[in-house]
Amino acid sequence: MGSPAPAACRFRTSEPVFGEVAPEVIEEMLIHLATENERCLRELSGEAGRFREAQIVEFIFLLSEKWHLDQSARYQAVEILERFMIKQVEQICKSPREGRKSSEQGQGKGWSSLKDEIYDTFVLRLVSCIQLASKLSLHYNIVNSDRALKFLQSLKYSYTKQELLESELAILKALHFQINVSTPLAYVELLLEVLGHNGCLLPAKPLHEMCMHLLDFSYLTRDAIYDTLLKIAIENSTPSKLQIAKFLTVKEDFMLLAVGIISTSAFILNPKHWNQVVEHLNCITGITSQSILEFSYAILKHIIGSTTPKQHYRNSGTRAPENRIILLK
Secondary structure, three states, rough: OOOOOHHHHOOOOOOOOOOOOOHHHHHHHHHHHHHHHHHHOOOOOOOOOOOHHHHHHOOOOOOHHHOOOHHHHHHHHHHHHHHHHHHHHHHHHHEEEEEEEHHHHHHOOOOHHHHHHHHHHHHHHHHHHHHHHHHHOOEEEEEEHHHHHHHHHHHOOOOOHHHHHHHHHHHHHHHOOOOOOOOOOOHHHHHHHHHHHHOOOOOHHHHHHHHHHHHHHHHHHHHHHHHHHHHHHHOOOOOOOOHHHHOHHOOOHHHHHHHHOOOOOOHHHHHHHHHHHHHHHHHHOOOOOOHHHHHHHHHHHHHOOOOOOOOOOOOOOOOOOOHHHHHHH
C-alpha cells in the first residue's frame, strides 16, 4: 500500500461541476426545493432566526474552517443548531404551563432548570451540531470525538466522550433524526445549474465563487441586510412590531435569499449581464424582478454602502412570493 495522502489533499473540498445533470432531473430537484421551502414557511416558528446571530454564525464558520469542513457542512451546522435551539425554547415556553403538573407528579424539569441547562450546555451543543453536519458528507472530513473533546478542553470544558455522544443523541432525538435539510447553499447551486441550462452568459465557476462569498456575508450580516430590506418594503425607516413579525417569512425564505445572492453576484461580476440574470431568475422562481432588485440593493448597501443597482421601478414591497413558476427553457 502507498503512503497516506497529505492532509491538505485529503481535506480539499472538490469544486462543483455544472452542466452534467439532465434537465429533467434538475427540474424535479427544483420543484422539490420550492415545495420544501413553501412548507417550511407555512410551518415557521415565531422563534425562527433567533440563533443565527452573527457571533454564533462566526463561531461555527471559524470552527468549521479550523476542522477543514466543506462549505455545505458549516451551513448545515448553523441550521441544525437553529432548529434544535428553537425546540429547546419551545420546551421552555411550555414549562410554566406544565411545571405545576410535573412538580405534583414529581417528574419533569422546571422552567429555571431548563433555562440553566440550555445556557450551560450551549457550546457543547454547538460543537455537536458541527459534528453531526460533518457526518452528513461522509466522503469529506468527519469531526470525531477526540477532535471535538480536544477543542472543548482548550476552552476549559471537562466533558467526556460519553457526554459528547449523549449530546449528539439529544439533538438527533429532538429533531426526530431529521437533520439533513436543505440549506440556502443547495438553492444557490441548483439555481446556478438552471441558469446554465437556460443560456446564462456568465460562466458558472466565477459566479459560484462570488455566491459563496456573498452567502457567508449574508449569514454574518443577516440582521442588517434584512433590516434594510424591510425598510425598503414598507417605505418607512421605523417599522412597527407587527410589520417586523410579518416580515419573518421573508427572512426565512431560502429561495428568495438564493435569488438575491445570485443576482448580487452577477451585478458585481458583470453589470452588463445583470438584467438577463434577473429575468432568468424571475422566470425560474416566479419571484418578481422588483423583489430581486430590492434584495440586491440591500446586500450591496452593506458591502460598499452603494445605492446601486438603482431602483428603476417604484417600490412595491418585498414579500414572500407565492405561486412560483417552475420553468426550464
